[in-house]
Amino acid sequence: xNASEIIRWLSPELILxxxxxxxxxxxxxxxxxxxxxxxxxxxxxxxxxxxxxxxLLAMNNPATIVASTFxxxxxxxxxxxxxxxxxxxxxxxxxxFMKGKSRYLGEYYALLVFVTLAVSIAVSATxxxxxxxxxxxxxxxxxxxxGFLRNDRRSEEAAIKYFLYGASAxxxxxxxxxxxxxxxxxxxxxxxxELMKAATGPEHLLGVAAIVLLLGGFGFKASLVPFHxxxxxxxxxxxxxxxxFLATASKAAGFAVAGRVFITAFPQFTPDWMAILGSLAxxxxxxxxxxxxxxxxxxxxxxxxxIAQAGYIVLGLAAYNPTGGTFTGLNGMLxxxxxxxxxxxxxxxxxxxxxxxxxxxxxxxxxxxxKRAPGLALLMTVFMLSxxxxxPTGGFLGKxxxxxxxxxxxxxxxxxxxxxxxxxxxxxxxxxxxxxxxQDSEDETPLxxxxxxxLSLVVSAVMVLAIGIxxxxxxxxxxxxxxxxxxxxx
Amino acid sequence: xxxxxxxxxxLSLILWLPVVGALLLFFVRKESTIKLxxxxxxxxxxxxxxxxxxxxxxxxxxxxxxxxxxxxxLNISYHxxxxxxxxxxxxxxxxLGPIVVLYSWHNIKNNLRAFMVxxxxxxxxxxxxxxxxxxxxxxxxxxxxxxxxxxLIGRWGGQRRVYAAVKFFLYTMAGSALMLVVILLLxxxxxxxxxxxxxxxxxxxxxxxxxxxxxALAFAIKVPLFPFHTWLPxxxxxxxxxxxxxxxxxxxxxxxxxxxxxxxxxxxxxTLRFAPWIAGLALAGILYGALVALVQKxxxxxxxxxxIAHLGFVMLGVVSLNQQxxxxxxxxxxxxxxxxxxxxxxxxxIYDRRHTRLLTEFGGxxxxxxxxxxLLLVVVMASxxxxxxxxxxxxxxxxxxxxxANRLWAVLGTVGVIFAAWYLLAAVxxxxxxxxxxxxxQKLQDLSAREIWVLVPLILLFFLIGLFPNLFxxxxxxxxxxxLHGMNAAAQISxxx
Numbered sequence: 001x002n003a004s005e006i007i008r009w010l011s012p013e014l015i016l017x018x019x020x021x022x023x024x025x026x027x028x029x030x031x032x033x034x035x036x037x038x039x040x041x042x043x044x045x046x047x048x049x050x051x052x053x054x055x056l057l058a059m060n061n062p063a064t065i066v067a068s069t070f071x072x073x074x075x076x077x078x079x080x081x082x083x084x085x086x087x088x089x090x091x092x093x094x095x096x097f098m099k100g101k102s103r104y105l106g107e108y109y110a111l112l113v114f115v116t117l118a119v120s121i122a123v124s125a126t127x128x129x130x131x132x133x134x135x136x137x138x139x140x141x142x143x144x145x146x147g148f149l150r151n152d153r154r155s156e157e158a159a160i161k162y163f164l165y166g167a168s169a170x171x172x173x174x175x176x177x178x179x180x181x182x183x184x185x186x187x188x189x190x191x192x193x194e195l196m197k198a199a200t201g202p203e204h205l206l207g208v209a210a211i212v213l214l215l216g217g218f219g220f221k222a223s224l225v226p227f228h229x230x231x232x233x234x235x236x237x238x239x240x241x242x243x244x245f246l247a248t249a250s251k252a253a254g255f256a257v258a259g260r261v262f263i264t265a266f267p268q269f270t271p272d273w274m275a276i277l278g279s280l281a282x283x284x285x286x287x288x289x290x291x292x293x294x295x296x297x298x299x300x301x302x303x304x305x306x307i308a309q310a311g312y313i314v315l316g317l318a319a320y321n322p323t324g325g326t327f328t329g330l331n332g333m334l335x336x337x338x339x340x341x342x343x344x345x346x347x348x349x350x351x352x353x354x355x356x357x358x359x360x361x362x363x364x365x366x367x368x369x370x371k372r373a374p375g376l377a378l379l380m381t382v383f384m385l386s387x388x389x390x391x392p393t394g395g396f397l398g399k400x401x402x403x404x405x406x407x408x409x410x411x412x413x414x415x416x417x418x419x420x421x422x423x424x425x426x427x428x429x430x431x432x433x434x435x436x437x438x439q440d441s442e443d444e445t446p447l448x449x450x451x452x453x454x455l456s457l458v459v460s461a462v463m464v465l466a467i468g469i470x471x472x473x474x475x476x477x478x479x480x481x482x483x484x485x486x487x488x489x490x
Numbered sequence: 491x492x493x494x495x496x497x498x499x500x501l502s503l504i505l506w507l508p509v510v511g512a513l514l515l516f517f518v519r520k521e522s523t524i525k526l527x528x529x530x531x532x533x534x535x536x537x538x539x540x541x542x543x544x545x546x547x548x549x550x551x552x553x554x555x556x557x558x559x560x561x562x563x564l565n566i567s568y569h570x571x572x573x574x575x576x577x578x579x580x581x582x583x584x585x586l587g588p589i590v591v592l593y594s595w596h597n598i599k600n601n602l603r604a605f606m607v608x609x610x611x612x613x614x615x616x617x618x619x620x621x622x623x624x625x626x627x628x629x630x631x632x633x634x635x636x637x638x639x640x641x642l643i644g645r646w647g648g649q650r651r652v653y654a655a656v657k658f659f660l661y662t663m664a665g666s667a668l669m670l671v672v673i674l675l676l677x678x679x680x681x682x683x684x685x686x687x688x689x690x691x692x693x694x695x696x697x698x699x700x701x702x703x704x705x706a707l708a709f710a711i712k713v714p715l716f717p718f719h720t721w722l723p724x725x726x727x728x729x730x731x732x733x734x735x736x737x738x739x740x741x742x743x744x745x746x747x748x749x750x751x752x753x754x755x756x757x758x759x760x761t762l763r764f765a766p767w768i769a770g771l772a773l774a775g776i777l778y779g780a781l782v783a784l785v786q787k788x789x790x791x792x793x794x795x796x797x798i799a800h801l802g803f804v805m806l807g808v809v810s811l812n813q814q815x816x817x818x819x820x821x822x823x824x825x826x827x828x829x830x831x832x833x834x835x836x837x838x839x840i841y842d843r844r845h846t847r848l849l850t851e852f853g854g855x856x857x858x859x860x861x862x863x864x865l866l867l868v869v870v871m872a873s874x875x876x877x878x879x880x881x882x883x884x885x886x887x888x889x890x891x892x893x894x895a896n897r898l899w900a901v902l903g904t905v906g907v908i909f910a911a912w913y914l915l916a917a918v919x920x921x922x923x924x925x926x927x928x929x930x931x932q933k934l935q936d937l938s939a940r941e942i943w944v945l946v947p948l949i950l951l952f953f954l955i956g957l958f959p960n961l962f963x964x965x966x967x968x969x970x971x972x973x974l975h976g977m978n979a980a981a982q983i984s985x986x987x
Contacts, residue, residue, distance in 0.1 A: 327564070385637065390633050390634070390636070390637065390663075391629070391630035391633050391634055392630060392634065396630070396633075400626075400670070400674075403670065403671060403674055404564075404674045404677070407671060407674040407675050407677075407678050408674075408678050410678075412671070412675070415671045415674070416668065416671060419667040419668050419670065419671050420667065422667050423660070423663055423664045423667050426659070426660065426663050427656075427660060430640070430656060430659055430660075431656075433640075434644060434652060434655070434656060437641065437644065437645055438644040438645060438651070438652045438655065439652075471560070471561045472560070472561050472562065472563075475561060475563060475564070476563070479563065
């Protein structure tokens with residue numbers, strides 16, 4: 001394979017890498033004269049170019065490159081597209097939010113581009129070492145972004161917590177990788193899959209142990225209970241646009257990697273990891289929902305809700321169907337993640353708009369929002385209904401699909417627990433709507449929303465409804481995107 | 491007078507017209523224009539829905555069927571149709587639409603546009619429930635109807651509106667979450683979400699049992715069947731009048747309809763097995779609702795509890811599982827929608843004037859506001875089931891059905907009828923008769939022309955159904971026959987006499 005071909009296969013990553021450096025360079029020239037506007041615009045252009053390339057590459061036949069460590073397949077393209085869209089919306093919303101909050105806005109936008117690169121490496125990795133590197137790259141850039149508001153002690157605390165948990169999770173994951181290497185002498189996912197095929201007795205136990213340890217790393221990213229303790233404080237303290245990223249694209253990366261690693265490297269262990277993920281799903285949904293019920297601020301409530309949502313998402317993997325069916329869990333996970341991306345980004349952006357004005361997102365700040373900012377409140381209603389899984393929103397399609405996959409695998413108890421959880425969750429989502437429309441506040445000054453934020457909010461809401469109503473094209477795309485490479489390439 | 495309407499997708503038109511009207515409302519600012527557009531849309535929707543009658547054929551089959559594949563890989567269709575069971579429920583919905591808009595002409599003080607938009611999209615949701623023949627489509631509309639009503643109660647309701655709205659939402663949501671799981675279970679068993687295809691696929695009795703229970707829970711909460719009724723008094727009393735009318739008039743009927751459309755034909759064995767239990771709950775509801783209604787001091791709560799009793803009666807007809815019981819249940823559902831709708835409207839009218847609904851505040855109204863009093867008497871008589879009016883036909887048919895099924899049911903049900911006469915007539919006596927001694931009542935204005943027009947269509951229908959019930963039963967009966975034959979053919983144990 002020649003160099004020009006490699007450049008083509010890696011074009012989204014290369015574009016992101018170059019964009020990151022150009023953003024840094026541009027910032028050097030502009031020297032904060034424009035409050036990071038140039039940097040943001042360049043970042044957006046780079047992200048859009050990378051998005052186009054990722055979509056084009058999705059049409060190629062799946063293949064691995066660079067000593068078969070890096071997959072270019074519809075599966076990785078799907079998650080790249082997801083991450084790029086998420087970060088683009090985050091950049092749009094940051095243009096106003098970060099103004100005056102930091103002196104290093106060039107670095108901020110550059111880091112956002114690099115974090116996208118990290119996601120796209122992690123979701124493409126077909127070698128456990130590159131998986132580890134991708135996740136660590138993602139973690140380190142995320143730590144910095146989380147602590148970016150250096151004058152805000154909560155932001156610093158959030159970063160430290162995230163870092164401490166992340167470092168431990170990384171170590172645990174590395175231990176899992178070393179077990180796999182010890183058992184098979186390889187870190188290549190496909191090779192491991194073949195070498196572990198005949199694992200029985202103690203070897204089988206070793207495999208299960210490796211799965212559990214690896215899950216420590218993936219579960220940390222995806223905020224699955226019991227690897228979730230960092231999430232509430234980190235989501236709460238991080239700059240809100242960064243929170244939106246952590247709760248969507250970063251989480252999706254965790255699921256994407258878990259899906260690829262378990263399906264490719266541990267096909268013989270499918271019943272084991274399905275059982276483990278099913279139990280974690282129950283735990284995650286229940287803990288997330290019950291804790292979310294008790295929160296007093298919308299941002300913290302959303303933080304716990306996004307833990308609970310991770311429980312529904314992982315149901316998709318827990319109902320993985322290797323032989324295929326009408327509803328395969330993996331399709332469901334992808335659809336859920338895509339709908340969830342726009343829903344949660346939208347919800348956090350509404351929080352951002354309110355925070356910008358009221359200084360916090362305590363429940364009281366949402367009172368009377370229906371009067372003070374009818375448009376904003378209407379959009380928030382769409383996002384809350386989608387999170388609660390009420391039709392005709394994308395959240396409903398996601399829940400429907402995942403539930404269908406679970407029922408198709410005959411896990412009826414799991415489906416019933418998930419359904420009951422959805423009822424609990426409806427309570428606190430509807431509470432936000434209650435505050436906005438049924439309660440009045442003394443302060444009735446209209447709320448202004450910046451144009452960048454407005455654009456990303458409207459895009460998110462339109463997508464949430466489009467996914468729910470049109471459904472078909474998104475399902476088709478998700479079905480295409482479950483293809484991943486399972487042979488060693490060149 | 492036959493006009494060929496088969497070329498037009500009539501049901502889609504009825505279904506989506508209100509949404510078009512709601513979208514139009516976003517482009518107007520003037521309150522009077524908003525009201526006019528809302529009313530015109532509702533009237534147009536009603537006129538279009540009358541087209542169903544023009545081209546109706548008295549068979550038990552689905553008519554005006556539209557089918558479009560919506561999500562091909564999952565085999566989910568946009569599949570609509572009406573038969574004699576849903577026909578009058580659709581018409582009731584489109585009839586109550588313009589009536590509540592006209593009623594709300596002057597008494598919505600804040601955010602009129604949002605109010606009208608919600609009423610309109612609510613109508614689309616309800617018509618969607620009554621016409622969907624695909625389980626997923628049905629579920630989507632079923633869940634969607636929650637949202638507008640949640641806002642109507644929570645935003646424009648009475649003192650405890652927020653509590654009532656949340657309770658309403660969570661109860662119904664809790665009921666339907668398991669229904670979705672079971673719909674998926676049926677798909678896994680049969681490979682279809684389509685009502686017509688599902689009917690032709692007999693289900694294993696164990697699956698039927700679980701499926702029936704999950705569906706029945708969702709529908710029993712909606713009806714509401716005792717003891718799942720506790721959300722109803724709160725929601726009905728706190729909702730604004732327009733909301734109460736829609737709630738009692740058609741939203742509750744979604745539960746009855748759900749039993750008739752899904753539980754009976756899809757799970758015949760389970761239905762047969764659980765019918766006596768449901769009859770027990772229905773009878774408990776009839777008696778409980780009546781006894782609690784007797785001691786209410788607030789007229790609106792009285793009407794709310796009377797709904798529990800009346801719907802228990804309708805459920806008794808459903809589980810009689812014979813021609814009379816089922817046809818009576820359909821007809822009585824419509825009757826209850828008309829008469830309780832009218833009762834809520836009249837309670838609203840007196841509340842608009844006096845800002846109280848306490849029975850003790852009234853008395854001797856006949857002397858002061860005779861038109862109101864006369865109309866109230868007619869409405870109460872319809873509700874009580876006076877021969878010649880609609881309620882009698884429905885109750886009598888149900889009682890015949892119940893008698894055939896189990897004599898004890900009929901006897902206990904009759905006791906409920908007597909109670910209904912008792913508490914409603916007691917309320918009438920308290921309000922209209924006696925001395926006009928409360929000074930606040932001595933300045934009351936009688937009904938305006940608009941208010942009379944709100945009530946006239948309902949009262950005309952009381953007489954039409956009461957005097958010519960066969961106009962309606964002729965259309966309902968074939969569908970009920972088809973339903974019973976289908977059940978009998980599908981059930982493992984034959985139960986038709």
